[in-house]
Amino acid sequence: MKVLLASLVCASSLFAHFQTVMTDKTVIEQGGNTKVSIQYEFTHPFEQNLMNMEKPKEAGVFMDGKKTSFLGSFQAVEKNKLTTWKSEYTIKEPGVYQFYVDPVPYFEPAEEKFIRHQTKTIVDAFGSGEGWDKPIGLKAEIIPLSRPYSLYAGNLFSAQVLYKGKPVPNAEVEVEFYNTKGLKAPNEMYVTQVYKADKNGVFHVALPLEGWWGFAALMDDDEKIKKDGKSYPVELGAVLWLKTEAMK
Amino acid sequence: MLRIGLLSLLVFTSVWAHKINLFAYDEAGLLYVQSYFTKSSPCKQCVVKLLDANQKELLAFKTDDEGKASAKLPSAEFDIIVEAGMGHQAQTHYVAQSHTKEETKTLPSDMPLDKMLLGLVIIVFFFGVLYWIKRKPSHT
Numbered sequence: 001m002k003v004l005l006a007s008l009v010c011a012s013s014l015f016a017h018f019q020t021v022m023t024d025k026t027v028i029e030q031g032g033n034t035k036v037s038i039q040y041e042f043t044h045p046f047e048q049n050l051m052n053m054e055k056p057k058e059a060g061v062f063m064d065g066k067k068t069s070f071l072g073s074f075q076a077v078e079k080n081k082l083t084t085w086k087s088e089y090t091i092k093e094p095g096v097y098q099f100y101v102d103p104v105p106y107f108e109p110a111e112e113k114f115i116r117h118q119t120k121t122i123v124d125a126f127g128s129g130e131g132w133d134k135p136i137g138l139k140a141e142i143i144p145l146s147r148p149y150s151l152y153a154g155n156l157f158s159a160q161v162l163y164k165g166k167p168v169p170n171a172e173v174e175v176e177f178y179n180t181k182g183l184k185a186p187n188e189m190y191v192t193q194v195y196k197a198d199k200n201g202v203f204h205v206a207l208p209l210e211g212w213w214g215f216a217a218l219m220d221d222d223e224k225i226k227k228d229g230k231s232y233p234v235e236l237g238a239v240l241w242l243k244t245e246a247m248k
Numbered sequence: 249m250l251r252i253g254l255l256s257l258l259v260f261t262s263v264w265a266h267k268i269n270l271f272a273y274d275e276a277g278l279l280y281v282q283s284y285f286t287k288s289s290p291c292k293q294c295v296v297k298l299l300d301a302n303q304k305e306l307l308a309f310k311t312d313d314e315g316k317a318s319a320k321l322p323s324a325e326f327d328i329i330v331e332a333g334m335g336h337q338a339q340t341h342y343v344a345q346s347h348t349k350e351e352t353k354t355l356p357s358d359m360p361l362d363k364m365l366l367g368l369v370i371i372v373f374f375f376g377v378l379y380w381i382k383r384k385p386s387h388t
Contacts, residue, residue, distance in 0.1 A: 030270055030340045094271045094287055127269030129286040 167201030290315025
């Protein structure tokens, strides 16, 4: 029985948790619909195993150096008896819009730690072209070095991991495909891929398929969270989502 | 020859790198146009042309130094072209949201014949009824 429980714990730890922020469009063009629908999930993206997500403590959009919160427009969406969230935002002027969420830290009993994934995705409106490589000021953040809203499947994506605004040398980055195609991994090792950043926190990943890709740079936060009189460490994740398109 | 080749390559490259973007919206009968290479690099003093479905020019004006311009909506639907020289051009088909057609006043001369005839029939009927009531002898 103990062996079974232990193996279950081991198996579950292989599947990485990812906070998601995904939009229904990543580029807005003149004449197109400017309303962006945003979907927020706490999930295992490749396996498509959802987890429950509380209403986040902070969420909004960053544009032209300013954050605008729209937490008030959040609506709960029930999926498989678990809560996910959605919101909408109407874009009215040219710019690069970084949609972000800072979720309520999730307590993972198996690992005796809290998980807090500060997550964002980036949308361009009307060919503005500037601002996709600007930090928005999250405690942990991935800064794209490749323009994130115009990548083909097969492109190489580069980015830098920051913690408190400074590069994280040798950061470990987990990468998962948001697998709505029902793809099967050859074995569990292929579900979450792992990359190491260099001494400047820069990493490179090739993206073989069209669809949404999540990047999570995980680090130990300097803050702890108390629960039931005990202090627990916090796994702080800098998470970025981007969508690749097929070249047709 | 090599120099010309290199120069033409440079020109070709710059044409592709300097893509003009065009953002337009309308409000209360006015069209607002913003044109730029990137957000911080506006298309200054660029010619904006509004063309109808037959590509006939309806209006032409220039952007200011911020790449912005505005004009009265010429019609409900038209093409917008922004020209920046050197082959740089952006074009879009635009459908206005706030365009209202001016109400056409119905002048007496424009009144259709059937409506005039109906009016005459009503008048004749009304006075005919009055005449019939007055003419009718009272019984005492």
